[in-house]
Amino acid sequence: MKMSDTREIAAPPAAVYAALLDADTLKACVPGATEVTGNAADGFEATVVQKVGPVKATFKGKVALSDMTENEALTISGEGKGGAAGFAKGGAEVRLAPSDTGTTLSYDVEAKVGGKLAQLGSRIIDGFAKKMADQFFSNLQDHLEGPADPATEDADAAPEAEKKGWLGRITGKS
Template sequence: MELTETHTLPVTQERAWEALNDASILKACIPGCDSIEAEGENAYAVAMTAAVGPVKARFKGRMELTNIDAPRTYTIVFEGQGGAAGFSKGSATVHLEPGDDADSTKLSYTANAQVGGKLAQIGSRLVDGAARKIAAEFFKRFGAQLQGDQAPQDAAAEGNGDAPDAPEEQDVQQKGKKSWTAWISKS
């Protein structure tokens, strides 16, 4: 599976770089992430829950940052085990460059991943779709984190006007139905 996307972030390149290297921000932004803990220089232990089609599992794994050229680029190498659900491994190359104005940054990435076990058996369309949804939710949350408290208020104004308590509830209120992210987070 390969996934390539570009996003414009509402902060300077230096601030985007800092946020991409802040474990607490990443934990808040990765759907289903239970923990990210430093495991040496540029290495982290990660635990998360994910669902792909009918397969739902808690994954434990490791990610390492390589080819670091701050504040422009790095490569994330990752691997995870989900017990009977299978495994995943791969890498993502992330590039940051100044945006169209002084207070924005263009982030682009290319991720390659392999899955095995039950995950591989359910088919690449479901796996690719789930990966795209996780990435979309990550960037939605990441943008909100970078903007501070503005994003939840803006999202509430677009919805029914009541400020929701959690990002998962925002998804439910904005879309009018439960999203898969809310289902993962509350299980």
């Protein structure tokens, strides 16, 4: 299956590119990653725990970076084995371009699965793969842009506090 998307990230292309080469950043951004070791030159080894439909598996695999053009593009290729659950492999061509707000990141992803995972059906697998790619790039964006504005979070928390106060007044508990 193949998918493509574009994202605006409020960080310069150099920062986005550097983040894609950093094991700690990858561990923070890959959904379900419990371990990511290695470096961009030699490749990374990763352990990822995921549940796809009724199948939960721990995938151990390798990730390699190639076709690297500093601050502009790179290709990420990976393959992991999940024991009886099967295997997953794929890659992403990532392109970075400067924009008015920071960086326009666009990607084309291709993924394949085998074993029990392949028996789940293409609709479940395609949906899961799209969700994983979206979540990775959302996590990368959040990692680079920092946490949400605290003023916004406080405003969101205030209505909840008012609800508790209102409920407390009705029940006579504070």
